[in-house]
Amino acid sequence: PDGTLTFEATDTLYNNPDVTLTALGISGGEATESVTLDWPCPHAYFFAATVESPNACPVAEALTAQGAQQSFQGGAMMWIPGIEDNDWIYVLYDDGTWQRYEDTWHEGLPESDPSIIPPAGYEQPIRGFGKVWREHAEVQGKLNWATAGESAVVITYQRQVQESIGGVRFIQAAGAKLIRLDGIGGSGSTWISLP
Numbered sequence: 001p002d003g004t005l006t007f008e009a010t011d012t013l014y015n016n017p018d019v020t021l022t023a024l025g026i027s028g029g030e031a032t033e034s035v036t037l038d039w040p041c042p043h044a045y046f047f048a049a050t051v052e053s054p055n056a057c058p059v060a061e062a063l064t065a066q067g068a069q070q071s072f073q074g075g076a077m078m079w080i081p082g083i084e085d086n087d088w089i090y091v092l093y094d095d096g097t098w099q100r101y102e103d104t105w106h107e108g109l110p111e112s113d114p115s116i117i118p119p120a121g122y123e124q125p126i127r128g129f130g131k132v133w134r135e136h137a138e139v140q141g142k143l144n145w146a147t148a149g150e151s152a153v154v155i156t157y158q159r160q161v162q163e164s165i166g167g168v169r170f171i172q173a174a175g176a177k178l179i180r181l182d183g184i185g186g187s188g189s190t191w192i193s194l195p
Helices: 127-135 137-143
Strands: 018-024 030-036 063-072 075-083 086-093 098-102 151-159 168-173 179-182 190-193
Touching (some): 086 127, 098 137, 127 137
Antiparallel strands (some): 018 030, 063 075, 075 086, 086 098, 179 190
């Protein structure tokens, strides 16, 4: 008929989660109450002031790094160093799909292939972007030629708590729109630009 039970939960995966508490009587019966806990995520999204934050929490604080980007006829490439213990190249296609490749280019490797001659007004990507572009036919086929050289840019990256295979990532280059990436960067991975 009365009493208390105290328990401690150390982590939340959702901002101010809705929970249901159920008490079961020794000789039958139950009481159920749904409540919203005043329990914010341990980390904030970096874009909260411009776009409504998701209900699922970010895994960690946002990472801001000096990266690079390059525009192509069929999309763009972004290089983000130091995320998830690697340097990654994100390939965003104009059809709304994306792929992710580990950046394996290093000093001493060729920057470009002199036998590949782009049409007038276009460029062959170089260094890490060029290595991915040359080694992966699907990347070269969907992106086509670079429309300008790569440029250095500050990029902010944050990953959401994983609710499904692949999860959700958010990327924003300085001065550009926020991008939401769904999936793991392979088949079925999609991206959208948020307002």
